[in-house]
Amino acid sequence: MSVQDAMGDSEEEKTRSLASLRRAREKEKQKLHKSLGLDETKKIIREVIIPDVLTVQELSNRMAERSSDVIKTLMKLGVIATINQAIDSDTAELVVAEFGHTPKRVSESDIEIGLVGEDDPEELKMPRPPVVTVMGHVDHGKTSLLDTIRKSSIVSHEAGGITQHIGAYQVVMPSGGRITFIDTPGHAAFSQMRARGANVTDIVVLVVAADDGVMEQTVEAINHAKAAQVPIIVAINKIDKPDARPERVKTELLKYDIVLEDMGGDIMSVEISAKNNINIDKLEEIILLQAELLNLSANPNRLAEGVVIEAKIETGRGAVATVLVQRGTLKVGDFFVAGAEWGKVRALVDYNGQRITEAGPSVPVEVLGFDGPPNPGDAFVVAENESKAKDVVEFRKNQLRNKIVPAQKVTLDKLLSQAKGGKKELTVIIKSDVQGSAEAIASSLNKITENNDEVMVRILHTGIGAINESDITLASTTNAFVVGFNVRANPQAREMSQKLGVEVRYYSIIYNIID
Known part of the structure; x- marks a missing residue:
């Protein structure tokens, strides 16, 4: 017989003794709380904000409840949904009520309220460079x-x-x-x-x-x-x-x-x-x-707003964007939103490559601190705080995930159908193999609409050569359609026209265009 056996002090018994001691202490603690009338497991009632669409995971996080319990409650209501599936606001409101919380319905647009400031009164504006x-x-x-x-x-x-x-x-x-x-x-x-x-x-x-x-x-x-x-x-x-x-x-x-x-x-x-x-x-x-x-004038004494001119990803610097400040003053440390990206200004670099601490209206500046690269042309807005910036970006990303709206196709039939009930403008871009043909088509279209009470044709641009990306971009921004006479669109322009929903019509006989 060993000394350890004689003492009766095995490792197993030692562990068991400690566990039983902890259980005893827990029981004593519960008895004390009960005698004092304290309910340790009292439920916290929360005000739960419900947007138009949210996932089961987001709803459980907002209520601070287990996602498995939320899924069970949804099954009781006759809704079968996984943790990453989106549910509508009506269903979410029923679930929140089931858990005893207070639901608060908000519209999707409410999240962005207050992000972009109102127009400044003239007395606050100061001259700015062109x-x-x-x-x-x-x-x-x-x-x-x-x-x-x-x-x-x-x-x-x-x-x-x-x-x-x-x-x-x-x-x-x-x-x-x-x-x-x-x-x-x-x-x-x-x-x-x-x-x-x-x-x-x-x-x-x-x-x-x-x-x-x-x-x-x-x-x-x-x-x-x-x-x-x-x-x-x-x-x-x-x-x-x-x-x-x-x-x-x-x-x-x-x-x-x-x-x-x-x-x-x-x-x-x-x-x-x-x-x-x-x-x-x-x-x-x-x-x-x-x-x-x-x-030209702008108010420099407010949160900055501007536009992204270009964006890129650089090794060691991350996502970097050139921003033109349009009003307000951008400062290092500001939280901002640009399209579906957000960030905190880590550094500002001016057009001479020098680091600066702030940039006022009409000042172009390189901004470091983006979460990801934004798109050129995205509105750049400084948010009140980090929480606001994150909420807006989360909402915008959800919109992109849940509501991907295809580009509205600009077709001749649609433009003509819109003309019913009043004289409407039909915008056309004409590309031809020779200048003479383009001029003949333009004059023919103008002549046949001179006495037309329904549609007025506006020739936005005429040119010679293949239909290129510039033609498609111009058509997209002005709701025009493109006519190609004895010319075709190059591969890049064809791809862009499908992406932007711009109609391109090809002809080889002028009479067919007029018909």
Whole structure:
């Protein structure tokens, strides 16, 4: 016999003794609570917020009840649902009542109430710099103009001429005036941002080469600027070339309702050479004069609101977006919402690559701290707190999951059916193999609708060559349909037309189009 056996102190008995001691203490504790009239298991009644749609898991979390109990209660009510399935608000309200909680119904839209502030009274607004987009045909000197303007900026000189391309930047004139330029790659990006409801640009500078004159993309740029309803300033570039004919450019622009001041109109223009820095200062003066006429102002003393210009994911920095602040002041530490993404501003980097602590109206800035990359054109709004930002993003993501609404297809039949009961506008984009055919189709369509009391045809854009992505984007943002005469859409444009729901019709005989 061992000493341990003689003592009767086995490990098993020791464990059992401790367990029984704990049970005895628990019984004593329960007796004491009962004698004092304390009910330890008293149920907490909660106010449970019920949106239009929520999952079983979300409902159990809001009630602080076990999801298995919620599923059992649903089965009693005749509803078979798994933990990740969505249930309607009526069913959720019955479940909440079964558990003894207080239900509070809210509409989906209530979650976003107060996120975007109301319009500011005029007395709180202060002047802000204009936001300018430079557009024009390829090789007409857009990039050269932007480079020359950036080099002339006193801020660039102070920063040693090192600038960082973040999609948008601000220049400071010798007079002290500031201008924000948005560097958008082509017209597609410009109109895509408009398609998402982002009114980013105040002024469009249309660059036209004095030797080439008005080209296909120049016309596209004019149509995009008109659709955005922003003032146009014409910069006639390359005037230092021997074959430069600026007067011809001014005459050609008349065909597209661009009547310059020299021709008796009200659209400002300037003859420049971006390469040799001729009259660049005059262009800047004209931009500031146009901005003065527009009386641009915003309230800087409020939570910031703006728009995402571009977004990307960078190694070591995560999701990064270029944001143009439109009103309010964005600060480091702010919680924000952009589309279906949220975050906290970890750092702000300006157009010179310098870290800053805040950014006011019309200031483009690179924002670090996104949960995921947003889409260009998404509204960027600073939320009151982290909870508000998370709730809004959760609601938006649920909307995307539960209610994926397909793009409404713009068809000729639908547009004609809408015309019943009054004269409606039918918007058309015409692409042809030769310019003569496009003009003939446009004039034929205009003639047959002159005496038509139901439909008025508006030719938004005519061009030659294959139907491209820019045509589809323009059609989508203006509710137009595209007519291709002896031309086809390229593969990217075909894919985009299906995605955006834009109808493209192909013809080889003009009479068929008129019919």
